[in-house]
Amino acid sequence: MxxxxxxxxxxxxxxxxxxxxxxxxxxxxxxxxxxxxxxxxxxxxxxxxxxxxxxxxxxxxxxxxxxxxxxxxxxxxxxxxxxxxxxxxxxxxxxxxxxxxxxxxxxxxxxxxxxxxxxxxxxxxxxxxxxxxxxxxxxxxxxxxxxxxxxxxxxxxxxxxxxxxxxxxxxxxxxxxxSPEIKGKLTLKHSMPTAVCGYCYGNKTIDSEKTLKRYSLGKELKARIPNLNCGKCGFKSCNEFIRAVLDKKVNEDTCPYLEGKKG
Amino acid sequence: MKIKKITIFSGRNKQGEKESFEKIEILAGQKIGIVGPTGSGKSQLLYDIEKLSQGETKTLRKILINDNKVQKDLRTDPARKIIGYLTQHMNFMTDTTVQNFLEIHIMTRGRHRSEESTKELVEKIIDSANTITGEEISKNTNLLILSGGQSRALMVADLAYVSESPIILIDEIENAGIRIKEALDLLIKKGKIIFLVTHNPILALDTDKRLVMKKGAISNIIYTSVKERGIANYLSWINNYLLNVREEVRKGKKVEELRLICTPVGGEK
CATH class of the missing domain: 3.40.50.300 (P-loop containing nucleotide triphosphate hydrolases)
Incomplete structure (x- = not known):
């Protein structure tokens, strides 16, 4: 192929x-x-x-x-x-x-x-x-x-x-x-820029303190989910899910793989 | 590379039928017209020639230079490319002066020898552009504000002196604002082969032969007669006359007398 x-x-x-x-x-x-x-x-x-x-x-x-x-x-x-x-x-x-x-x-x-x-x-x-x-x-x-x-x-x-x-x-x-056939693991030609700030987690207020807070919350949640982008929560990607949780639109329990999940 | 001859071997029309000729040979210094209605295959023929196709395009035509196939880099590398293309559109997008633009192009084409020679070449291009257009171009003019006529004149002169491609394709160049026949003479002076898609009689009747396109095929070849050339000359004179009057109008002068040759002297009673 x-x-x-x-x-x-x-x-x-x-x-x-x-x-x-x-x-x-x-x-x-x-x-x-x-x-x-x-x-x-x-x-x-x-x-x-x-x-x-x-x-x-x-x-x-x-x-x-x-x-x-x-x-x-x-x-x-x-x-x-x-x-x-x-x-x-x-x-x-x-x-x-x-x-x-x-x-x-x-x-x-x-x-x-x-x-x-x-x-x-x-x-x-x-x-x-x-x-x-x-x-x-x-x-x-x-x-x-x-x-x-x-x-x-x-x-x-x-x-x-x-x-x-x-x-x-x-x-x-x-x-x-x-062009050659693709086989084995695929690799990107170059690294993509990292997404590492509160804005990446959907922050809209231009305020460094709030942005940092949102980033910490997002990062903390990201560490507890598997980042499989499996879609079982109803979102296409884990990042979208995190944003929705931070916006209080959805409960974090919606992720079936959440670490430290109650029950 | 010295080009003596281009040969077009026949291909197929849009219905897949064979073109009615075996091959067409064009010699250095010839001007070839391409005529026919929209969709008859004019641009495709130019494309085949530009690509120096070897049967891989949809027409299956083969183009040989001096009876040989052409290496790929001579088709694509601008510094060595043997085919120059003057397209219908001649807009500029670079925000710079005419002089600077020409200098960059001279560098790109690998023709920069010394500062002095480049400067001379730039002057030569601007001078000859000014023989084609009525509105004078100066070297400090910004490219973006050139008028249609000035742009066309500059590009023709650039093609003649910088590009030096021995084969030139011209797609429906407009004659507004330029002395069109003189422009072509500038190009052909150096023994180039010119292919010209045009229905402008000044140009079409001044070619060596015209390829008549129909349904994607070259359906007929017309050899230009002496009479046709005479007509082309006369039409060219009218075009240049028009250009002169246009300049008078531009300069804010009054135009009250028509000086056409065909006006009988003392015709008024």
Missing amino acids: KMVIFGGTPGSGKTSVIKFVMQELKDLSIHYAKFDVLTTEDHLLIKDKFEISTEKKISGEICPDHYAALEIPKIVEKHKNKDLIIIETAGLCLRCSPYINEGLAINILNILAGKPSSYGPLLTHADLVAITKGDLISQAEREIFRSEVLKVARNASIIEANGLTGEGAIDIAEAIKE
Whole structure:
């Protein structure tokens, strides 16, 4: 099985490019998973067009990229008979993008969206960078942009892609076909930033004392739950559960695995 | 790499039928027009050429240079790329001066030798851009405030002097604000091959031949006649005349006399 992760900021043309790439991969059995924060219809569009299995993963209160890293093993397990798993990230964070070493990491990069040097791992850790919307600016600027990209993503191969015409889709499909099979433990290409403050546990008041208090309470509770993200409490992740407990929306006993639980 | 010839080997149209020719050969210094309605396959043909496709695109066409396949880095690395592309859109997004922008591009293209030579090259580009557009560009102008005509002129001059790609693809360049024929002459001066998607008669009738697209295939090849070239010349003259009048208007002058050649002298009674 192969796995490819598409990352890129909203509006960079990820879904459009993926559709053209899938056109070139019709001989493979594919599962497609779209991660997003609030809502998405992309999985339905792709299901209708290609008649393959698709799903959406809505992260809600937690970082969609952390959520993706949590969910990827489950997706792999469920679809291990497929030739290829395509993951499309929400693309909100330039820092977290959940690229894995074993698969192929593709950054769909909107040429109009700022300097390459201000992108983090989303760009710098990509194996392949597909530059979109290049048709809107001059060739000279496209060339300059390309060399700027190479300065921060030295080992990436670069493809000029277009979500309207399908330009570049053949090259991306070729790279996917040549990418290695994933096996064994999957590892992230880079560590994601730690979530270590009261705001991560849902604090809204801008006050360092209250934030610290909320953090301590959250941390204390986190140590007592298994962090399996099993979902038995009704929340997608343990972090969401903790926030709800701190907000007094739900009792901590709702977690079936809570340490030191009464009864 | 010296380019003497491009060969297009036929592929298939949208219905999967074979194109009606075996191969088309284009020699250095030729201008080739590509015409046809929307959706007839013009952009796809440009794409095949840009990719120097070897049968992997949906048309299955094969493109050879000097009877050979082309190595991958000559297709993608901007410093060595043999194909230049002038797209329909020529917006700029970098907030910098014309001079600085050209200097960066010269560096990117690996053409920086010394400060002095780069400075000279920048001046040459701006000078020739100014022969194409009516509104003068100065080296300190900010890129973002260039008008449509100035941007087009600057990009054509940049393509001629910095990019030096021996093959140039042009997708529906607009002629508003520039002397379009002179712009192309600037490009072709150096023995380049130009492919031109256009329905602008000034350009289309001034090519060596026109490839007529239909349903995704090259359905006909028209060799430009001497008469057509004459018409193109005349239309170009009208376009330049229009540009001059436009400049008069821009300068706040009154325009009260029409000086078209075709106006009979002393025609008024």
